[in-house]
Amino acid sequence: MVVLGSKVLSLEEVHRVLFEGEELVLDEAAVKNVNDNFEFLKNFSSKKLIYGINTGFGPMAQYRIPEEDTFQLQYNLIRSHSSGAGKCLAPVLTKSLMIARLSSFMQGFSGVHTDLVYLLRDMINHNIYPCIYEHGGVGASGDLVQLAHLAHALIGEGNVLYEDEIHPAAVIFAQLDLKPLDVHIREGLAVINGTSAMTGIALVNIIEARKLLLWSCSLSAMINEVVEAFDDHLSHELNVVKRHNGQNKVAEMMRGMLQGSKMIRHRPDHLYKELEEEIFKDKVQEYYSLRCVPQILGPIYDTLVHAENIVVGELNSVSDNPVVDHRAKNVFHGGNFHGDYISLEMDKVKIAMTKLSMLSERQLNYLLNDKLNHKFPPFMNLGKLGFNFGMQGVQFTATSTVAENQTLSFPMYIHSIPNNNDNQDIVSMGCNAAQMTYKVIENTFEVLTVQVMTLLQAVDYLNCQERLAGFSHKIYQDIRAIFPKFIEDAPRYADVQKIKAYLMRHEPSLTEPAVEKKPKSSPVQ
Template sequence: MILIGQGKLTLKKFSEIIFNKQEVELDAAAIENVEENFKFLQSFSSNKLIYGINTGFGPMAQYKVSEENLLQLQYNLIRSHSSGSGALLSPVFTKALMVARLNSLIQGYSGVHPDIINLLKQLINNDISPCVFEHGGVGASGDLVQLAHLGLVLIGEGEVVYEGKLQPTTDVFAKLNIQPLSIKVREGLATINGTSAMTGIGMVNIANAEKLLGWSVMLSAITNEVVKAYDDHYSHELNIVKHHEGQNKVAATLRNILQGSKMIRSRTDHLYHPDNIDQEVFEDKVQEYYSLRCVTQILGPVLDTIANAEHVLVNEINSVNDNPVIDHHNGNVFHGGNFHGDYVSLEMDKLKIAITKLSMLSERQLNYILNDKLNQKFPPFVNLGVLGFNFGMQGVQFTATSTVAENQTLSFPMYVHSIPNNNDNQDIVSMGCNAALITSKVIDNAFTVLSIQLMSLLQAIDHLNCEAEMAPITRGIYNNVRDIFPKFIEDTPKYKDMERVKQYLQSTTALATEIV
């Protein structure tokens, strides 16, 4: 059980709810504070002009709404903005969206009745996924369109995915004895006027990016191991003189992974040996290719980018991100723009660029393993069959290359792609939800590329018959993955193997301890 409303909602707690199906419970003191906030707004708004309470919305705020239409105004807002298109968000993303919205509303600055908070809790704990579409939000007055579809379900309309089936909300609510939301003052605006779609998706992205980074470090270690690289490029002494936290964490992780390996070589024992000084041409490459030698310098910035994104997104998910802010402690209502998604949008763009670079590193390491002219250790495409007759990993390399190319195109930033709309009321927007969704695609693509790299590495290990010489940690990975992807010689379709290995990477943590 994860308690919401008491202390910060961390990425770890968030992940327990989203990935491990931990139920949420609401802090009693926080609910009391929400109730006080609601009562203050009821009283305060009785004789004042307040945006979204007795006015229209956006550029229509110049028009006063009559007393008898105030509650219908909130329903009109939800229904009119339920205009999304494209694919439905996954149940993981919609649950993340609801957790993010719940955690914002429970701060007690949105003027909502506790009913909406309790209803969100019911949806989360019963794994009810509102039908929310990927396209529609521009991330300025928050994720208006995506959150309107959440609002539509809250008032008992629209559709949900429940028990794997698309069903009318009314049917599921009736089955589970859930009462739809009855709007009291401003629950319509408070539901849709926030950054919770981009933030929820962004938090999922960060959790997946951390897992992806762990696997990238692991596969980089195995790649160095099977080609018998030198150990000094990830040594403490080399990396400590470069003052970046991420680089030194990656280096320390590589040292831990490769501890006990009989394949990694010491430069002192080999190239520094006196017998080498008289050679005119060295058989050994004096320094490895950059994709092997510069792992700490390439993945270090990725680690730092993920860590910073986590810091920003955790701040956002624990923030009040709607408008106006109802402050019963100071007895006032403050109008502004806390719904603007620039913080999330910028971090998602930075994250997808970093993950694209990670996928590029994986593709280059893969190419090194598959290209016998570069590695001079393995048959072409680590083909364990008859050269010319069998093809090894030749076919799947095309998929890796194509997927990385797509990542490179997807890495164009959304943050600088503002288009004014809403009668120019929203004259500069964040496109934060677009940024988060594209980042999720980049992360998924990267898992595909790493699955192909891992499959190729296993074939390389079998060619060398070096399992016994590997480090205990890398040998454990070899054994685990060979259980789901056996050694092959004859050509067979690989798409199902790729999917099984990808699912293994997505569902398993590479390292005993996280490096972020």
């Protein structure tokens, strides 16, 4: 079980709930704190003007709402803002979003009734996914539209995805003996006024981006093997004089991956001796896409470390407005709903993943272009040249997908459009940034899929399986189990789908090269 409320919630704990089916439980002391906060607000708000309790919202806040209409006000807010468009978010993103919103409430500064935190917990544990649409949030005043669709389900009026089918929330609640949420004071505003949509998506992005980095390191090590590159560009001695943690971590990982390889070459054995040739057949130094991997993936490593720190910080923050502080016996108005922290980090992660896909595409091009590698047949064609086509067709998919990544990488953080009668005059576009990053990550898995297909064909062309490092050989065996060697031409789209799914479900590890993260009850990807 993952306990929420007793301490800071970690990315690993979120991973366990999302992908390993672990149950989320609420710390009872934290629930009591939530209740104390609610009771304070109930007493404090009497005869006081407090935003979103007895006022309108946004630029309509100057209008006082009569006491008899305050409950209806919350329902009006939820219904009016349930106005998203586009596709529904993937279930894994919706579940992560709910975890993020619940984490914010469990800090005890939102003035919400405990009914809300218990119902959110139950929806998470029962894998009930509100239908939340991708378009709508501008990332200031929170992810208003996306979170309104969460609230719409909570009050039993919206639709939910349950066991792969869409149903009215009220039907599923009745089936599972769950009571829809009743508004007590400010539950409508509390649910929609926060950064939890962008944060939930960002959490999944960090998890998947870390996996992509490990796969990129693995495939980069493997390509260095199959082309029999020299090993000094990965050496501790070369990298340690560049004082960047990420570069040194990547080089260290790749050295570990290449342990036991009979293909990687030691430069002194070949070039540091008297030579008579005027022109060398072998390149003295490899192309940048092989030789500069630590320098290229190193900044990506460091970017993900920093992004994780920011995103997990947001996960454990209070993103409401106003903030209800029962210890200070006051209600504070401000802008904790503003999503700039997440927006900026997601743009950086998006750019980093695009660069990772670009590295993969260049390594792929090197393998497929016989005029560059002088080692393999054109397009890694194991059949009859001119008659068969090898990996020629699949390369187009990788190239076009990288091009899409490059276009998607324009930053959302600097793309503010004032709206809401200029009340929201500068916004973060954080939810857009997080969703575009999710798309770039998904694209990048496709690019690496084509790369690994080509690498396996290269291994078979060289018949070098037994000369590979144990790490590379295990990857070769595991993926060959779902993608056999091919010579004759055939449609490859099904292979791309299978291998992409494999890469997304597995995580390379030096102790166990491809460990499947088997969910007990995972959301649909």
